[in-house]
Amino acid sequence: MQWEVVIGMETHTQLTTQSKIFSGAATRFGAEPNTQACPVDLALPGVLPVMNRGAVERAIQFGLAVGATIAPHSVFARKNYFYPDLPKGYQISQYEIPVVQGGSVAFVMEKDGKPELRSVALTRAHLEEDAGKSLHEDYQGMSGIDLNRAGTPLLEIVTEPDMRSAVEAVAYAKALHSLVTWLGICDGNMQEGSFRCDANVSVRPVGQKEYGTRCEIKNLNSFRFLEEAINYEVRRQIELIEDGGRVVQETRLYDPDRKETRSMRSKEDAQDYRYFPDPDLPPLVIAQEWIARVQAAMPELPGAMRARFAHDYALPEYDAAVLTQSKAMAAYFEAVVAKAGKEQAKSAANWLMGDVSSTLNREGVDIADSPVQASQLALLLQRIADGTISNKIAKEIFGVMWEAPTDSATLVDDIIDAKGLKQISDSGALEKIVDEVLAANAKSVEEFRAGKEKAFNALIGQAMKASKGKANPAQLTELLKKKLTT
Secondary structure (H helix, E strand, O other), X not given: OOEEEEEEEEEEEEOOOOEOOOOOOEOOOXXXXXOOOOHHHHOOOOOOOOOOHHHHHHHHHHHHHOOOEEOOEXXXXXXXXXXXXXXXXXXXXXXXXXXXXXXXEEEEEEXXXXXXXXXXXXXXXXXXXXXXXXXOOOOOOOOEEEOOOOOOEEEEEEEOOOEOOHHHHHHHHHHHHHHHHHHOOOOOOOOOOOEEEEEEEEEEXXXXXXXXXXXXXXXXXXXXXXXXXXXXXXXXXXXXXXXXXOOOOEEEEEEOOOOEEEEEEEOOOHHHHOOEEOOOOOOEEOOHHHHHHHHHOOOOOHHHHHHHHHHHOOOOHHHHHHHOOOHHHHHHHHHHHHHHOHHHHHHHHHHHHHHHHHHHHHHOOOHHHOOOOHHHHHHHHHHHHOOOOOHHHHHHHHHHHHHXXXXXXXXXXHHHHHHOOOOEOOHHHHHHHHHHXXXXXXXXXXXXXOOOOHHXXXXXXXXXXXXXXOEOHHHHHHHHHHHHOO
8 A cells, every 4th residue: 555644844933032932031041950940830839921022923923924923812721731840731832713713834846856945834833831851860869840931932833734755845944944043933952852843643545535543742952863863754654554453642752772763651732731811911902013124124035046047147046945954044145156256156056055054064164163164165166167177176275274274364375376276268278188198098088989988988088187187178178079089
């Protein structure tokens, strides 16, 4: 039987406010346990929650960025459940009327070896408070509770069940992560719990309209774990059904050491939480004037920047989409083009998507921390364009710049001079190299003249080797063709 995977995501993004969502307690990460939990966070008798204006503004920013409806009137509710790290016995959240409704997130992913622009529809994004944290280590066989996170502001972003593979889910999660950090509403630190994903996974026979029974995998704090967890869960559900069993709706955790999901608890439905409007909080009213003020202060969004890159720099849509997946990458690209000139825009895009990105990924470095400055890469591109160096030599120079970074504006030229890497463009010198190669490779010459095109590539390779990679490739090719056809 052929199976179709159905995935929906719920992502908890911690908002970048200095204080909690309903109290003035700090949200700083890493404080001593239970030093940032105030009476409001603990719901002690006589205290009342007060809405954090900054949290609401960040929710409005997100809603505008994804093309959602900002509810003019939304309501906070109490989500009732009992867990050791939930001091109130309930969580203040939103249920029936969330602050952000609808919208979508666009992203680029590979399909059949080709880039494809995809979009995932959002159901909602609602404001809520975080719970505390249970600590199970170094407590002499006991568990501890740290309530510092209790009351930390979260925006929970919920998708429609639009995704059909783990790869697509990861592409969506990365795009969402990029967007919230681009806006500055979340620092995106997954290790510290600022961006946590829950994946709702089910399978169904291909062609079936009804969804299968879903399982929720909680608190995935890395993109690698997200992909591994979904793939394992898909295999588990398919094997279970094919063996005659049935999937039970439940909440599961992912064990990265054993690379498997395991049951945590039965999955609750909305009625199990006994939602009701919070009597201590009035409805949240957002006037159009407030939305207009937030919109006026918004940065240029990825979609608008993607369209501008395609128009202003004549870039393919795919290039523009890749370069605008990160605000830092987009800024670096524009800095390179500003220095090298618009005519180098495509070359800059190719380098950033190729050698630069692969080196950043290998070294685990963000583009904002690249040891090669944008102005230095711009000069490297100029030296390729003016024929001083070949693209192959440029890659060698880039490696040197990465390993020995400096602030020198002339670093590229210094390396070219110090290592004698200047490209050979003198026609007399190139002709001498070609004559020597043709004389030493008579067999390849015969094969080429007999119609074997591969022989020409072999001769080019020999000529480049003889010039130690410094021959101007275009001139060399033209000269070699001329010699072979006369």
